[in-house]
Amino acid sequence: MTAAAKLSVRNLWKIYGPNPEKLVSRDFPAMCHQERLAHIRENHHFVAAADVSFDISEGEIFVIMGLSGSGKSTVLRAISRLIEPTYGQVFLDGNDLLKAGAREMIEIRRHKMGMVFQNFGLLPHLDVVQNVAFPLKAQRRPRAERRAHARKMIELVGLKGKEQSYPHELSGGQQQRVGIARSLAVEPEIWFLDEPFSALDPLIRAQMQDEFLRLQTQLRKTIVFVTHDFLEALKLADNICIMKDGEIVQIGSPSEIVMRPVNDYVKDFIGDVPLAKVIHAKDVMGAAYADGKTHPTVAHNSILDEALKLFDENTETVDVIGDDGRVLGSLHPLEVIRSLYHDDVTTAQT
Incomplete structure (x- = not known):
């Protein structure tokens, strides 16, 4: 559980069957994930939620x-x-x-x-x-x-x-x-x-x-x-x-x-996601491009769709700025085009 979390879920399991409580009462905590799943199935039970953990x-x-x-x-x-x-824990404000x-x-x-x-x-x-x-x-x-x-x-x-x-x-x-x-x-x-x-x-x-x-x-x-x-x-x-x-x-x-x-x-x-409405400028920006010219700017948390509107026949660089107005990086047409294709994006980030 992280200190900043309002809600924390830790190792939550929901098992259905004749006696799910018996399955988790003895050796279950010491088992690894795959051993737990095998143990449950061998005893003819069904897993509806398996080892779920997250913080909100x-x-x-x-x-x-x-x-x-x-x-x-x-x-x-x-x-x-x-x-x-x-089995598991659910913390609300630490309780x-x-x-x-x-x-x-x-x-x-x-x-x-x-x-x-x-x-x-x-x-x-x-x-x-x-x-x-x-x-x-x-x-x-x-x-x-x-x-x-x-x-x-x-x-x-x-x-x-x-x-x-x-x-x-x-x-x-x-x-x-x-x-x-x-x-x-x-x-x-x-x-x-x-x-x-x-x-x-x-x-x-x-x-x-x-x-x-x-x-x-x-x-x-x-x-x-x-x-x-x-x-x-x-x-x-x-x-x-x-x-x-x-x-x-x-x-x-x-x-x-x-x-x-x-x-x-x-x-x-x-597959059918309009990427330009999901990806943010900060996600695909490259290094700041210093050519001595003034470029159009877009906020780092703006969606790419907003940045695309700034490119025209006279604009090849758009600067990405932080909350304080400083330039964090730059967008170029090639990076923007690549970001709109899943395979290229995934490859670039791995």
């Missing part, structure tokens, strides 16, 4: 992604203890959640965790205010206080004027906004979202992604976001965790994943 900083959007059956949703539910992990008793865990969920799932889970007989205020009732907050706070959350997600509407009177996107407002009503320290936009049509989904990013700029929540959509992960994530068969394949920033995929499984995700 405060205010970070950490996206867990993979194909169906990869274990991504299992990990989210295990770290929030909606399902019980078989191991797996050591918390049932009553303590209920209070942690009520006060520190917000959750949004693919099915909106709204109560059909309650209006929008009542749905959003519902978790505050579990906290035993006074009726007037919880309704006033619910109205603030409703305005925050852009549903002002819909307070008295019922779920069946709302569109799918509006229903999901109610679900988001309800999860934010408890002012959670950590926010879990499991495929929250996958049931929406593409246009509404894109709008909800933009809305999600807008909310994050205001709230700066620590977020664990599960998706099977790589383009969604690239758009939202500070860091991406790619899973396969219950195991982590690669963790990195969107540009790191795109530029340095660790294997063919990750490369398959990258």
Whole structure:
């Protein structure tokens, strides 16, 4: 666990079968990874999450992604203890959640965790205010206080004027906004979202992604976001965790994943990615080019698409500048062109 981490997951396993707890009670801690997998299979058990470890900083959007059956949703539910992990540790602010008793865990969920799932889970007989205020009732907050706070959350997600509407009177996107407002009503320290936009049509989904990013700029929540959509992960994530068969394949920033995929499984995700909208200028810049001329400049954390607009028949060099305005390096057409081809990028970085 790193000192700066808000949430740390260490060696997390979720095993299904007749008696998974017995499998991890004796020699399991001393085994290597492959020995553990063989031990589990020999005893006719199934691994849903295998030796999962990662750290999430405060205010970070950490996206867990993979194909169906990869274990991504299992990990989210295990770290929030909606399902019980078989083995491992989950630290929230340095406290191991797996050591918390049932009553303590209920209070942690009520006060520190917000959750949004693919099915909106709204109560059909309650209006929008009542749905959003519902978790505050579990906290035993006074009726007037919880309704006033619910109205603030409703305005925050852009549903002002819909307070008295019922779920069946709302569109799918509006229903999901109610679900988001309800999860934010408890002012959670950590926010879990499991495929929250996958049931929406593409246009509404894109709008909800933009809305999600807008909310994050205001709230700066620590977020664990599960998706099977790589383009969604690239758009939202500070860091991406790619899973396969219950195991982590690669963790990195969107540009790191795109530029340095660790294997063919990750490369398959990258196939249709618009690289110019993912790679940053700092990722492909070369040494600063000192020719005595003044060059156009681009910020080091700008996406390559923005830098491309600066090249024309009179511009062969674009300088990349840091936050303090100093030149960190330069972009040249050849490096930019190479960066847009996966094989060239991967080869250059190895």
